[in-house]
Amino acid sequence: MSLARVNWRELLSKYGLVLALLVLIIILALLSDRFLTTSNALNVLRQIAVNAIIACGMTVVIITAGIDLSVGSLLALVGVLGAGMATGDVPPALAMGATLGIGALLGAFNGFFVGYVRIAPFIVTLAGLTIFRGLALAFTDGSPISGLPPAYFAIGYGSFLGIPTPVWIMIGFMLLTHFLLRFTPFGRSVYAIGGNEEAARLSGIPVKRVKMLTYAYAGLASALAAIVLTGRLNSAQPSAGYMFELDAIAAVVVGGTSLSGGRGAVFGTLIGALIIGVINNGMNLLNVPSFYQQVVKGGVILGALLIERLISSRNQT
Amino acid sequence: MSGVSKAYGGAYALRGVDLELRQGEVHALVGENGAGKSTLMKVLAGVHRHDGGTMTLDGKPVSFGSVAEARRHGIVMVYQELMLFPDLSVAENLYLGTERGLINHRRLLERARTDLAAIELDVDPATPVRKLGIGEQQLVEIASALVHDSRILIMDEPTAALSAVESERLFSLIDSLKARGVSIIYISHRLEEIFRLADRVTVLRDGRLVGTHEIAAVSPDMVIKEMVGRSVLNYSRKRVERGEIMARFEFEGPDLKPGKLELRQGEIVGLAGVIGSGRSTVLNALFGLTGKASWNGMPVNSPRDALRRGLVLVPGDRKMQGMVAELPATQNISLATLERLSRFGVMNARAEKSQADEWSGRLSLRPRDPNKPAGTFSGGNQQKIVVGKMLATEPTVLLLDEPTRGVDVGARAELYELISELADEGLGLIIGSSDTSELISLSDRILVFRHGAVVTELHAPFVEEEVVRNVTGASQLA
Numbered sequence: 089m090s091l092a093r094v095n096w097r098e099l100l101s102k103y104g105l106v107l108a109l110l111v112l113i114i115i116l117a118l119l120s121d122r123f124l125t126t127s128n129a130l131n132v133l134r135q136i137a138v139n140a141i142i143a144c145g146m147t148v149v150i151i152t153a154g155i156d157l158s159v160g161s162l163l164a165l166v167g168v169l170g171a172g173m174a175t176g177d178v179p180p181a182l183a184m185g186a187t188l189g190i191g192a193l194l195g196a197f198n199g200f201f202v203g204y205v206r207i208a209p210f211i212v213t214l215a216g217l218t219i220f221r222g223l224a225l226a227f228t229d230g231s232p233i234s235g236l237p238p239a240y241f242a243i244g245y246g247s248f249l250g251i252p253t254p255v256w257i258m259i260g261f262m263l264l265t266h267f268l269l270r271f272t273p274f275g276r277s278v279y280a281i282g283g284n285e286e287a288a289r290l291s292g293i294p295v296k297r298v299k300m301l302t303y304a305y306a307g308l309a310s311a312l313a314a315i316v317l318t319g320r321l322n323s324a325q326p327s328a329g330y331m332f333e334l335d336a337i338a339a340v341v342v343g344g345t346s347l348s349g350g351r352g353a354v355f356g357t358l359i360g361a362l363i364i365g366v367i368n369n370g371m372n373l374l375n376v377p378s379f380y381q382q383v384v385k386g387g388v389i390l391g392a393l394l395i396e397r398l399i400s401s402r403n404q405t
Numbered sequence: 406m407s408g409v410s411k412a413y414g415g416a417y418a419l420r421g422v423d424l425e426l427r428q429g430e431v432h433a434l435v436g437e438n439g440a441g442k443s444t445l446m447k448v449l450a451g452v453h454r455h456d457g458g459t460m461t462l463d464g465k466p467v468s469f470g471s472v473a474e475a476r477r478h479g480i481v482m483v484y485q486e487l488m489l490f491p492d493l494s495v496a497e498n499l500y501l502g503t504e505r506g507l508i509n510h511r512r513l514l515e516r517a518r519t520d521l522a523a524i525e526l527d528v529d530p531a532t533p534v535r536k537l538g539i540g541e542q543q544l545v546e547i548a549s550a551l552v553h554d555s556r557i558l559i560m561d562e563p564t565a566a567l568s569a570v571e572s573e574r575l576f577s578l579i580d581s582l583k584a585r586g587v588s589i590i591y592i593s594h595r596l597e598e599i600f601r602l603a604d605r606v607t608v609l610r611d612g613r614l615v616g617t618h619e620i621a622a623v624s625p626d627m628v629i630k631e632m633v634g635r636s637v638l639n640y641s642r643k644r645v646e647r648g649e650i651m652a653r654f655e656f657e658g659p660d661l662k663p664g665k666l667e668l669r670q671g672e673i674v675g676l677a678g679v680i681g682s683g684r685s686t687v688l689n690a691l692f693g694l695t696g697k698a699s700w701n702g703m704p705v706n707s708p709r710d711a712l713r714r715g716l717v718l719v720p721g722d723r724k725m726q727g728m729v730a731e732l733p734a735t736q737n738i739s740l741a742t743l744e745r746l747s748r749f750g751v752m753n754a755r756a757e758k759s760q761a762d763e764w765s766g767r768l769s770l771r772p773r774d775p776n777k778p779a780g781t782f783s784g785g786n787q788q789k790i791v792v793g794k795m796l797a798t799e800p801t802v803l804l805l806d807e808p809t810r811g812v813d814v815g816a817r818a819e820l821y822e823l824i825s826e827l828a829d830e831g832l833g834l835i836i837g838s839s840d841t842s843e844l845i846s847l848s849d850r851i852l853v854f855r856h857g858a859v860v861t862e863l864h865a866p867f868v869e870e871e872v873v874r875n876v877t878g879a880s881q882l883a
Contacts, residue, residue, distance in 0.1 A: 271751055271752050271754075272747065272750055272751055272752060273744060273746075273747045273750070273752060274750070276736060276743055276752065277743065279729070279731075279732060279736075280729050280736075283729035283730065283731045283732055284725075284728065284729045284730065286725055287725075287726055287729055288729070288740070289708060290694070290708050290720055290726050290727075291712075291740040291741040291794065292708055292709040292713070292741050292798075293709075293740065293743070350729065350731045350732075
């Protein structure tokens with residue numbers, strides 16, 4: 089049966105990713121006795137939460153064959169705006185809600201130029217990257233905002249059923265993103281646009297609007313990550329999120345989502361974020377100097393893509 | 406070339422074809438779609454290797470395993486899609502790959518000026534190719550073939566995208582090439598051009614040679630007689646009483662003069678015409694893709710607009726415009742009906758599955774496995790998926806552009822059957838096709854397009870030769 093064969097291949101390529109993660113975990117467990125412990129596992133999950141949340145939004149954008157470089161700066165901007173409100177008279181719940189709303193709006197601003205004005209996503213979001221960062225610095229005069237209400241601390245350091253709150257938020261947002269991609273007309277349109285934009289347009293899919301919404305969703309994801317990060321640091325910093333776009337893109341791509349669009353899933357992105365997180369954590373435990381950590385991280389990303397390319401080229405023949 | 410054969414799988418595309426080319430002649434190659442013209446030329450240009458027969462060049466046997474090898478022997482094909490680098494200058498395009506070491510721009514320009522003057526082509530060699538018109542680009546491409554000392558040029562429908570003035574320049578270039586001893590194989594559906602340019606004409610039908618004639622010894626009607634009557638799928642539609650006028654269209658477009666079209670319920674209108682005649686542009690305009698169009702007085706602004714009002718197009722290029730290859734057939738079929746298949750913003754999986762099952766059943770999708778990615782189906786079944794997607798919207802008017810291009814005979818018969826059924830159900834259909842026998846089998850009426858306007862309207866029963874005569878422009882000749 090051809091059906092069985094196709095599913096096998098799909099399983100293999102998904103399995104391969106999980107396998108890579110397992111191999112990595114085994115190696116690190118052998119190298120360090122502090123690695124394979126419950127507290128370290130939770131630690132890794134908490135560390136990857138911010139990146140994984142951003143990467144969820146990035147996954148949606150990349151499936152349309154787009155890219156969003158502005159997520160780190162956007163995180164900083166909405167982080168300080170929200171913190172500014174929360175340290176003023178605004179109740180924390182409202183400040184957080186506003187953070188999410190502004191994040192989505194700023195994302196939609198990117199999306200407007202990508203979808204309706206048809207400027208290349210790379211350029212639009214590169215502009216966004218500098219504009220949002222500049223605004224964040226201007227708003228705070230370059231200094232962090234602290235003295236936040238305890239609600240932020242609760243998000244950053246609380247836990248439920250022994251699992252840290254940031255991890256719950258990450259899991260919730262992943263499920264939401266998965267649901268959006270798999271079970272809604274919006275998600276279907278996202279895949280269709282990434283796979284064949286012209287065919288999508290000829291099928292009556294509102295391509296411009298859908299594209300704009302994907303960037304709005306990426307903005308929302310960054311804003312959620314901003315709230316978590318603010319809680320972790322117990323302050324909002326205009327320099328937060330520096331280079332976060334690269335970690336998010338790396339998680340998405342290592343997770344098997346194709347930069348040329350049309351293919352990908354949140355599950356892969358989670359594994360991608362985990363692989364990167366485990367590597368970071370392991371190297372810290374092994375006291376690898378931070379300069380070399382960057383080299384190793386880059387090498388692993390390249391290696392993951394090399395393996396993916398080998399698998400997919402074998403599938404084609 | 407003698408006795409050349411080529412088979413794909415079990416099907417012969419060419420059977421024992423002979424072709425002889427003299428130095429400095431323009432040799433026209435004609436035949437209906439699927440006659441084997443392109444295959445024969447691909448064998449000659451080294452794209453495919455022939456299975457049987459022999460080729461000789463200057464008395465020596467040759468066989469080309471690659472385009473590069475054919476080029477080394479001086480044989481070059483000028484493709485319909487241009488192969489130039491738009492941001493490089495004319496001169497740079499001409500000598501790409503021939504210069505070694507550093508490029509001396511001044512010397513390059515000098516050389517280009519001399520070479521262009523030699524073939525009387527008046528183009529500034531310093532201009533970036535992007536800034537030239539499509540016709541001039543084509544001339545440059547031909548010139549670049551000559552720079553590489555080509556002796557045999559193959560041109561496939563070279564005037565398809567050209568204006569009348571540009572075509573004239575091409576013709577005079579061809580004349581000057583002839584004078585230099587270059588041989589040209591000229592493929593065209595436009596008999597007017599062939600009778601003006603060619604020294605001899607070879608007619609192919611069903612992959613076989615029908616005959617080669619001195620152009621002075623034949624008339625356009627004789628050539629048409631040899632072209633038609635190919636053994637195609639013998640399909641004939643039962644034509645019933647047509648209903649009320651359901652749609653009045655007005656349209657105009659980039660290469661399309663303003664025009665009108667009325668469509669009755671249950672009617673199939675065929676659009677005939679060569680590439681670039683406006684045949685395909687009309688369909689795109691009516692669907693809101695290009696130009697302007699109105700349907701019953703209301704403008705059609707976008708495909709989305711057209712779809713909402715029950716007008717759909719099955720586009721001519723299914724890979725580029727029709728399907729999303731990575732998505733399963735099921736999801737392709739539901740692509741135009743996402744809103745109807747969802748409630749409160751959530752897809753109804755059961756409704757989606759039953760819609761896909763319904764259409765893959767009605768269209769006899771093979772293999773009947775709608776969970777496979779659309780790209781893994783055969784051409785004919787891919788087309789069924791695209792048709793199913795559009796029909797799922799329950800349209801009242803169905804536009805089809807080249808509905809059976811690249812579709813095998815079996816699937817073609819099934820599509821014809823479906824098209825007839827749809828007409829019987831009261832849909833109005835407009836079908837554009839370069840396959841004359843397809844239009845004759847299906848249409849109640851055929852509109853022939855030439856130079857962006859309808860020049861003739863023919864009614865069933867049709868005489869194939871009459872249709873072909875109008876399409877090729879032979880009716881304009883003596």
